[in-house]
Amino acid sequence: MSSEYFKYQSISSLEGEYSEMLNLFSLLIFGSFVGLPSPPTSVAMRVLPYSLEELIHLVGKSKRIDDQLGDLFDILNAED
Amino acid sequence: MTGKGGVGKTTFSSILSIALSNMGKEVLAVSIDPAHHLGDVFGTQIGDEEKVLAERLKAREADADALVASYLSRYTELMGRLYKSANVLNIDKYFETLKYAPGIEDEALFDFLMSLFRREEEAIIVDTPPSGPTLRILNIPWVEEVWLDQLIDLRSKIAGLKEAIESVKAGKKVKIDDRILLELVKMREEVREEIRNLTDPSRFSVYAVTTPEKLPILDLKRLVPELKRRKIAVKGIVVNRFKSEDSTLQDLKEEFPETPIFLIPHLSEKELIGIENIKKLIDKVRVVQ
Numbered sequence: 001m002s003s004e005y006f007k008y009q010s011i012s013s014l015e016g017e018y019s020e021m022l023n024l025f026s027l028l029i030f031g032s033f034v035g036l037p038s039p040p041t042s043v044a045m046r047v048l049p050y051s052l053e054e055l056i057h058l059v060g061k062s063k064r065i066d067d068q069l070g071d072l073f074d075i076l077n078a079e080d
Numbered sequence: 081m082t083g084k085g086g087v088g089k090t091t092f093s094s095i096l097s098i099a100l101s102n103m104g105k106e107v108l109a110v111s112i113d114p115a116h117h118l119g120d121v122f123g124t125q126i127g128d129e130e131k132v133l134a135e136r137l138k139a140r141e142a143d144a145d146a147l148v149a150s151y152l153s154r155y156t157e158l159m160g161r162l163y164k165s166a167n168v169l170n171i172d173k174y175f176e177t178l179k180y181a182p183g184i185e186d187e188a189l190f191d192f193l194m195s196l197f198r199r200e201e202e203a204i205i206v207d208t209p210p211s212g213p214t215l216r217i218l219n220i221p222w223v224e225e226v227w228l229d230q231l232i233d234l235r236s237k238i239a240g241l242k243e244a245i246e247s248v249k250a251g252k253k254v255k256i257d258d259r260i261l262l263e264l265v266k267m268r269e270e271v272r273e274e275i276r277n278l279t280d281p282s283r284f285s286v287y288a289v290t291t292p293e294k295l296p297i298l299d300l301k302r303l304v305p306e307l308k309r310r311k312i313a314v315k316g317i318v319v320n321r322f323k324s325e326d327s328t329l330q331d332l333k334e335e336f337p338e339t340p341i342f343l344i345p346h347l348s349e350k351e352l353i354g355i356e357n358i359k360k361l362i363d364k365v366r367v368v369q
Contacts, residue, residue, distance in 0.1 A: 002175065012250050018241045025234055039227035040220060041178070042187045046267050049158040050259040 019057070026051070026058040081318075083289035084299040088320030088344065090117040091352055092289055093207040095344070098355065099362050105202040109139040111208045112189050116141040123354035134355060137177040142192060148179050151188040155356040157178075179248040186213070190220045197277050197284075211288075211303045221274040222310065228268040235261045281313035287342075289318040301335060314339055316367075321346040333369055341368045 029047060032038035081089040081096075090111070097109040097223055100360050108130070111118040118141055122133055122225035128143040178184060196204050208214040234235065239258035246254040278284050290296040304314050317336055322343040332341055343366040 007248060011245055014241055014245045014248070018238065018245060021234070021238045021241065025231070025238055028231065028234070039231065040187060040224050041181060041183055042191075042220070043224060043227055043231065043264075043267065045152075045155050047260045047263050048155060050263060054260075 022054060022057050023061050026054040030055070030058065081206065081287050081289060082208045082211050082214040082303065083318075084296040086297050087289045087291045088318070089113075089289045090121050090207050091320060092287060092318045092342070092344065093118065093205050094121045094358050095361055095365060096287070097137060097203075097205045098134070099140070100205075101134060102359070102362070105136065106200070107137050107203045107205065108134075108196075108199065108201045109137065109205045109207070110196065111139075111141045111207040112192065113207055114144050115209075118207055121353060121358070123357075142189075144185055144189065147188040147192050148185055151191055152179055152184075157292065186217050187220060190217045193217070194274055194277070211299055215285075215303065215306055218278065218307075218310070221271045221278065224271045225275065227305045228264055230272060232261065232264050232268065235264060249273065266278050279311040279313075281315075285313035285315035287316050287318050289313055289320060291321045292319055292323065292326070297328065297332070300332075304336060304339075316340040318341050318342045318344065320344045329368070337369070339369075342366070343368060 005019060027036065029044045029051070030038070032041055032044060038044070081093045083089055090113075093109060093111075097107050101107045109118060111126075114128075118139055122139060124131075124133065126133075126139050128141065128146055130138045130140045133139050138344060159353050163252050193206065196206070208217075233256065239256065239261050240257070243254060246256060286301050286307055288307075290300045300317065304317070307314055314336075317339050319332070319341060321344050322329075329341070329343075344361070345363075345364050347361070352361070
């Protein structure tokens with residue numbers, strides 16, 4: 001039971017970090033679509049066909065933009 | 081061929097094209113300047129299809145809109161195949177507006193320029209937009225390289241995290257192929273190849289064109305060092321509408337002591353139009369230093 005709990009904890013923590021890094025990466029690549037300073041569009045175009053997970057993640061994050069407290073508690077909960 | 085607008089880039093492009101074809105080389109003259117004048121100078125209609133003008137000489141005025149559409153279509157087709165279930169994201173709407181995005185035309189023109197390295201002709205003469213837009217286009221691979229180094233670093237960390245998560249879940253080491261990381265690394269190799277091509281004097285060089293007037297020469301003095309900073313070979317400086325040896329020429333000789341200077345005399349418009357007139361003009365071009 002305790003090993004399952006520790007496994008869950010470590011995955012949650014890693015997944016929280018993974019989510020934030022993925023969001024950062026997506027913003028860097030696709031930010032030009034919404035006016036953020038970004039790499040040349042050629043870089044975004046090149047990876048766009050393989051970026052379904054990133055785009056869904058980005059859209060999901062945007063939808064939760066008004067619930068940043070909820071997002072923060074998600075992260076804190078993962079680290080408890 | 082580059083320089084301030086209206087200094088004679090197209091004139092020298094046509095002179096060089098005909099001179100090289102007369103020497104027995106297979107030549108393609110291409111204009112990527114949205115304000116095309118290649119056809120005007122050659123005295124014939126030239127469109128987006130390659131046209132044979134003379135023995136060993138073809139010409140084309142590349143249509144920027146068509147290049148952008150072709151450039152984007154590569155990705156929309158792939159997107160259509162891979163994102164069958166992603167209509168909810170309205171990707172196709174993004175692509176509709178993307179053709180108007182800042183920088184897209186530059187990237188499409190750069191992509192076309194790089195495609196010319198794969199051609200069979202012995203000489204390809206490119207008549208470019210004025211120096212500002214041309215420098216922006218030529219800078220693209222260096223800007224891409226800087227971004228790709230950083231993005232690959234970040235993506236490697238993301239891929240490492242994903243592997244760690246999946247490995248913990250599976251209870252054993254799991255290897256994940258990150259498609260985006262692979263694509264970024266592949267793109268960086270291609271960008272480095274583009275930089276090698278642009279900085280190889282045997283494959284790519286620039287003629288900087290000016291007239292003996294203050295503003296075009298100031299433009300030239302900014303353009304040439306910028307090209308040299310990128311290690312792009314400047315094969316010559318061309319002074320169009322040259323009248324007489326004066327302080328302007330001396331100034332250029334002192335500023336660029338190791339660069340050949342080509343002088344094209346001041347002629348009437350009538351003398352500059354048509355292949356036969358351009359052939360006569362070749363003998364009037366003088367090279368100093």
